[in-house]
Amino acid sequence: MTSSRSFTFTEDWVVVILGIATIFLALSGIVAPVPSFSWSNSAELVATVFDPTNLMKLFEQFIFVFVTAILGAFLLGKSVRQLFVVFPVVFILTVFALVLAGNATVKEYNLEAVIF
Numbered sequence: 001m002t003s004s005r006s007f008t009f010t011e012d013w014v015v016v017i018l019g020i021a022t023i024f025l026a027l028s029g030i031v032a033p034v035p036s037f038s039w040s041n042s043a044e045l046v047a048t049v050f051d052p053t054n055l056m057k058l059f060e061q062f063i064f065v066f067v068t069a070i071l072g073a074f075l076l077g078k079s080v081r082q083l084f085v086v087f088p089v090v091f092i093l094t095v096f097a098l099v100l101a102g103n104a105t106v107k108e109y110n111l112e113a114v115i116f
Helices: 011-027 042-049 052-076 080-101 104-108
Strands: none
Touching: 011 052, 052 080, 080 104
16 A cells, blocks of 8 residues: 655745745845835825835835745645735735835834734
């Protein structure tokens, strides 16, 4: 009686593998760009946060993290299909929280994106 088992890693090893891969990418000069979320009024919000170059940085960061998450799900043997639905929603909620936390008044009160 034989049983077929697919080879998967534990979560700890997946994090180590993806972390080392990210470090090697960074050392080779490939890094995810860092978008700006700081603003104090609506004009600055539109000019800085919603600027096309900043939105492109945000999109590049999304792709970088999304590919990493897909690799992680694949290495864990989890459903990648569910990740395609859930990850963009979580990313959009995170960006919304970062935009709120980027406001100068919110920063004055030391409220961070984690609170939202």
